[in-house]
Amino acid sequence: MESIGVLMTCEMHGELEEKLASRFKLFKLWNYPSFQAFSKTHANSIRALVVNTKLGADVNTIDSFPNLEIVSTYSVGLDHIDLKKCKEKGIRVSNTPDVLTDDVADQAIALALAVFRKIPQSDRFVKTAMWTSDYPLTTKFSGKAVGIVGLGRIGSAIAKRAAAFGCPISYHSRSEKPEAGPYKYYPNILDLAANSQVLIVACSLNEQTYHIVNRNVIDALGPEGVIVNIGRGKHIDEPELVSALVEGRLGGAGLDVFENEPNVPEELLGLENVVLTPHVGSDTVETCNDMADLVVANLEAHFLGKPLLTPVL
Numbered sequence: 001m002e003s004i005g006v007l008m009t010c011e012m013h014g015e016l017e018e019k020l021a022s023r024f025k026l027f028k029l030w031n032y033p034s035f036q037a038f039s040k041t042h043a044n045s046i047r048a049l050v051v052n053t054k055l056g057a058d059v060n061t062i063d064s065f066p067n068l069e070i071v072s073t074y075s076v077g078l079d080h081i082d083l084k085k086c087k088e089k090g091i092r093v094s095n096t097p098d099v100l101t102d103d104v105a106d107q108a109i110a111l112a113l114a115v116f117r118k119i120p121q122s123d124r125f126v127k128t129a130m131w132t133s134d135y136p137l138t139t140k141f142s143g144k145a146v147g148i149v150g151l152g153r154i155g156s157a158i159a160k161r162a163a164a165f166g167c168p169i170s171y172h173s174r175s176e177k178p179e180a181g182p183y184k185y186y187p188n189i190l191d192l193a194a195n196s197q198v199l200i201v202a203c204s205l206n207e208q209t210y211h212i213v214n215r216n217v218i219d220a221l222g223p224e225g226v227i228v229n230i231g232r233g234k235h236i237d238e239p240e241l242v243s244a245l246v247e248g249r250l251g252g253a254g255l256d257v258f259e260n261e262p263n264v265p266e267e268l269l270g271l272e273n274v275v276l277t278p279h280v281g282s283d284t285v286e287t288c289n290d291m292a293d294l295v296v297a298n299l300e301a302h303f304l305g306k307p308l309l310t311p312v313l
């Protein structure tokens with residue numbers, strides 16, 4: 001295996017780099033002056049790509065490596081990979097589902113609690129010695145009507161957690177889930193938003209879910225409503241979200257993902273009803289180690305002619 005060329009498109013978890021380097025001939029794209037400079041000399045050596053949400057595999061990348069056999073993404077989301085092109089060329093694709101589900105669901109609940117209970121603001125209040133008077137009252141999260149967009153692995157884990165807070169759960173997905181028991185299904189996201197106090201976005205990003213949260217959905221949620229997004233930034237029409245928050249047409253937002261990461265709209269930075277995290281939903285040591293193991297195990301399985309552990313294609 002040591003002679004098999006594997007290219008990482010950008011820096012990821014240190015342990016992933018170490019594991020890949022100990023098993024394969026690892027190339028790190030960021031050590032080269034440009035993609036063109038790298039592919040000019042090494043294009044024929046690359047049989048596997050390891051990508052993530054920051055730098056994926058578009059048509060140009062895929063076409064640049066004539067001997068490419070597999071793309072293994074250090075993520076569960078697939079929106080940064082041209083799956084159609086991979087399928088056309090018979091290139092395998094694997095991702096890292098399940099191992100990150102708990103962390104991302106935890107982050108969604110943490111964001112909801114942080115917005116309603118103003119955790120970052122009250123932390124600043126104590127640390128900056130402002131505790132000379134009582135802190136203003138905040139808003140209760142327990143019992144709020146929670147609407148989940150995308151009742152997949154992560155959406156279901158969020159539902160389980162929110163239910164433990166006494167929140168009635170509703171959801172919108174492409175199809176109704178018979179296993180979702182008491183959760184109410186809305187075939188239309190507008191109806192979900194109109195009947196929710198907290199809207200949590202947890203679906204995958206595709207052509208149909210691009211800007212699935214638009215002005216109408218935001219207005220249906222209303223001035224007391226809160227949006228939490230741990231899916232992808234492109235699920236929400238960001239300028240519409242910003243103006244709704246600025247104009248008080250939306251109550252608050254907890255956002256882990258943004259349309260043009262790492263750029264965040266300036267207006268969001270000064271808003272007290274908004275809590276922002278830098279796309280860290282799955283970023284715990286434990287989960288990142290598990291994700292790294294899965295990336296490596298998929299590559300090993302492929303090159304040993306065994307079935308992939310978590311195949312996409």
Ligand code: NAP
Pocket residue numbers: 076077078097098100104149150151152153154155172173174175176202203204205206208209230231232256257279280281282283
């Ligand atoms: P999953 O199990 O595949 O669930 C995806 C969900 O999206 C399904 O419920 C699916 O509904 C729904 N969906 C897809 N297309 C839809 C559409 N057109 N309309 C409505 N719903 C639609 O994936 P997962 O493991 O839960 O992950 C979900 C997403 O979370 C990932 O794709 C990724 O973008 C994001 N994520 C973010 C972080 C972070 O750090 N913030 C970390 C990991 C993942 P059906 O079941 O009805 O098809």
